[in-house]
Amino acid sequence: MNTFKVANKILGRRLLTQSKRCVSSFDTVGVAGLGLMGHGIAQVAAQSNLHSSVIAFEAEQQFLDKGRARIESSVSTLVAKGKLEQDAADKLLSNITYTTNPDDLQNVDFLVEAVIENMDLKKSLYSTLGSTCKPETIFASNTSSLSITDMAEISGRPEKFVGVHFFNPVQIMKLVEVIHTKYTDPAVFDQAYKWVEDIGKVSVTCGDTPGFIVNRLLVPSLMQAMLMLDRGDATVRDIDLSLKLGAGHPMGPLHLADYIGLDTCYYIVQGWVEKYPDEPAFVIPDCLKKMIDEGNLGRKSGQGFYHWNGEKRGDPAI
Numbered sequence: 001m002n003t004f005k006v007a008n009k010i011l012g013r014r015l016l017t018q019s020k021r022c023v024s025s026f027d028t029v030g031v032a033g034l035g036l037m038g039h040g041i042a043q044v045a046a047q048s049n050l051h052s053s054v055i056a057f058e059a060e061q062q063f064l065d066k067g068r069a070r071i072e073s074s075v076s077t078l079v080a081k082g083k084l085e086q087d088a089a090d091k092l093l094s095n096i097t098y099t100t101n102p103d104d105l106q107n108v109d110f111l112v113e114a115v116i117e118n119m120d121l122k123k124s125l126y127s128t129l130g131s132t133c134k135p136e137t138i139f140a141s142n143t144s145s146l147s148i149t150d151m152a153e154i155s156g157r158p159e160k161f162v163g164v165h166f167f168n169p170v171q172i173m174k175l176v177e178v179i180h181t182k183y184t185d186p187a188v189f190d191q192a193y194k195w196v197e198d199i200g201k202v203s204v205t206c207g208d209t210p211g212f213i214v215n216r217l218l219v220p221s222l223m224q225a226m227l228m229l230d231r232g233d234a235t236v237r238d239i240d241l242s243l244k245l246g247a248g249h250p251m252g253p254l255h256l257a258d259y260i261g262l263d264t265c266y267y268i269v270q271g272w273v274e275k276y277p278d279e280p281a282f283v284i285p286d287c288l289k290k291m292i293d294e295g296n297l298g299r300k301s302g303q304g305f306y307h308w309n310g311e312k313r314g315d316p317a318i
């Protein structure tokens, strides 16, 4: 193992043990991007009652309105189901400030970025926020597959940069991977790790490796299932049934790939193949490429490895 890997391993261990001792939190939190993930992150941050305010930012008013409607609808559902008191719901909603002006983020203590998965867009945002936010602001990206290190380098504050990888749906899924790079200040990492726990999630630590822990294990396993199809080793039904009944997985890998979206799976692996051409676990199966070319994207398009009727899965399609 080289010196860098050893240093990173030791840093990871130190960060983990230190984080358990921290008690501080952030007064204000910003969330950039209020889509599928960002609206949930803003909501759980506001619901934690830890912050004097949560500032929710979108670059365009129509998307800001959409994000706000998503939060309001999610909170109404919680109230209707008796999972949240009306008073707490009102407090949660009044704790969030909505804005399209990036300057409103300049004094936040912790900024979680959940804009679309595009490195050029993220770099441009970090370059702007790096110069407008106060020097103490800690940046945290929710990226699933992009390099935290590359974003940290453009931000002008690499030592105050971490990854916080939430899972969908944010309101329900407990796990958050907290990512450090070779630049991350251990005290900064500890604050981020502690914040995740404070808002009611479970933190795990990982270095800046593609896919972090969950997707690094999960996505290549989906690709292996597809490679079995390419080779004609087994059918869609038998591959999925095997991991369900033989390994206790809640759904098979091809069912899961359809559920995630075959385009999402494809773009994650394509990015990894381009960046790490020598990593044998990163491959694009022929059947995946073919389905993308044919517009069969899984559940969202009505057909992938299975036929879909909305949320309901039908028979195998290949």
Ligand SMILES: NC(=O)c1ccc[n+]([C@@H]2O[C@H](COP(=O)([O-])OP(=O)(O)OC[C@H]3O[C@@H](n4cnc5c(N)ncnc54)[C@H](O)[C@@H]3O)[C@@H](O)[C@H]2O)c1
Binding pocket: 032, 033, 034, 035, 036, 037, 038, 057, 058, 059, 063, 113, 114, 115, 116, 117, 118, 121, 125, 142, 143, 144, 145, 165, 166, 167, 168
């Ligand atoms: N979808 C998932 O299951 C999932 C899970 C974990 C992590 N992620 C990561 O979370 C991030 C967001 O993914 P998503 O699924 O919520 O995407 P999404 O498309 O639902 O939301 C992205 C939001 O970013 C907004 N946006 C675009 N440019 C912006 C800018 N310059 N400033 C502010 N907002 C801007 C868009 O208007 C949109 O509302 C990505 O990095 C993705 O990899 C996604």
